[in-house]
Amino acid sequence: xxxxxxxxxxxxxxxxxxxxxxxxxxxxxxxxxxxxxxxxxxxxxxxxxxxxxxxxxxxxxxxxxxxxxxxxxxxxxxxxxxxxxxxxxxxxxxxxxxxxxxxxxxxxxxxxxxxxxxxxxxxxx
Amino acid sequence: xxxxxxxxxxxxxxxxxxxxxxxxxxxxxxxxxxxxxxxxxxxxxxxxxxxxxxxxxxxxxxxxxxxxxxxxxxxxxxxxxxxxxxxxxxxxxxxxxxxxxxxxxxxxxxxxxxxxxxxxxxxxxxxxxxxxxxxxxxxxxxxxxxxxxxxxxxxxxxxxxxxxxxxxxxxxxxxxxxxxxxxxxxxx
Numbered sequence: 058x059x060x061x062x063x064x065x066x067x068x069x070x071x072x073x074x075x076x077x078x079x080x081x082x083x084x085x086x087x088x089x090x091x092x093x094x095x096x097x098x099x100x101x102x103x104x105x106x107x108x109x110x111x112x113x114x115x116x117x118x119x120x121x122x123x124x125x126x127x128x129x130x131x132x133x134x135x136x137x138x139x140x141x142x143x144x145x146x147x148x149x150x151x152x153x154x155x156x157x158x159x160x161x162x163x164x165x166x167x168x169x170x171x172x173x174x175x176x177x178x179x180x181x182x
Numbered sequence: 183x184x185x186x187x188x189x190x191x192x193x194x195x196x197x198x199x200x201x202x203x204x205x206x207x208x209x210x211x212x213x214x215x216x217x218x219x220x221x222x223x224x225x226x227x228x229x230x231x232x233x234x235x236x237x238x239x240x241x242x243x244x245x246x247x248x249x250x251x252x253x254x255x256x257x258x259x260x261x262x263x264x265x266x267x268x269x270x271x272x273x274x275x276x277x278x279x280x281x282x283x284x285x286x287x288x289x290x291x292x293x294x295x296x297x298x299x300x301x302x303x304x305x306x307x308x309x310x311x312x313x314x315x316x317x318x319x320x321x322x323x324x325x326x327x328x329x330x331x332x333x334x335x336x337x338x339x340x341x342x343x344x345x346x347x348x349x350x351x352x353x354x355x356x357x358x359x360x361x362x363x364x365x366x367x368x369x370x
Contacts, residue, residue, distance in 0.1 A: 122359060126339055129352055141360050145367075162353075168303050169316075169357050173364035176319045179293060 192297035193317025198242040222282035
């Protein structure tokens, strides 16, 4: 599953910008986002009741966050956010994070999500 | 109802810096008043050390020391026992102060707030049925009482993070982002 997501990111031209070797990490490359690209993910999205526009919104927020706040390695910031967002909405599982994030980081990010969920439950009591 | 919570130095600094940066100290303090803050005597010593420095974090430490907070003693032998249980004897990174907060939270059966991400990860992985949270999430919860979701998100990343963690690593920045996003998504 994660491989198809990363391939999909490549189709998005994100990896073109990621692999462009720009040390300043500026996101100047344009992104081409056609409906045919997004429709590839439709089966996964429908299963989790996520609309295509919600997915696009997630991606744009991740890109903006990386551009605004990640001072180094924006490439990695985009990929990690995207994978974690898909994990949060239930499209990816823990094992899907492992090939890209590695086990240590996968444990950390899933702990962060679990902590936030647990805190929400506690604060709503 | 006032809820008892235990805080580490890192979380206390985050809490009081956010109060100062929020631009609405009265509202913030009103919401903070919903909690009874408890910390260890080791935290008190750390806050006093912070308070004499010359930066915003020092101001936050001074504010916290003048706040009505309970500082409780933790015996050294209790700390040593927990260090052994947690397998952190002789290891760098997790301090006696962190452990004293964890001990107090178990002793008082109250949630523990800590913004040392490495320690929080270790503690919550080890005691996965316990309430061991990031202080920054408590800040989100307080702010969400008088700010909208987007405003809270902006506050955390435009104001709090740059002032609280000036040279934050990408790893910790993203850890905060994931946790804050998860909390705010379902809060709204």
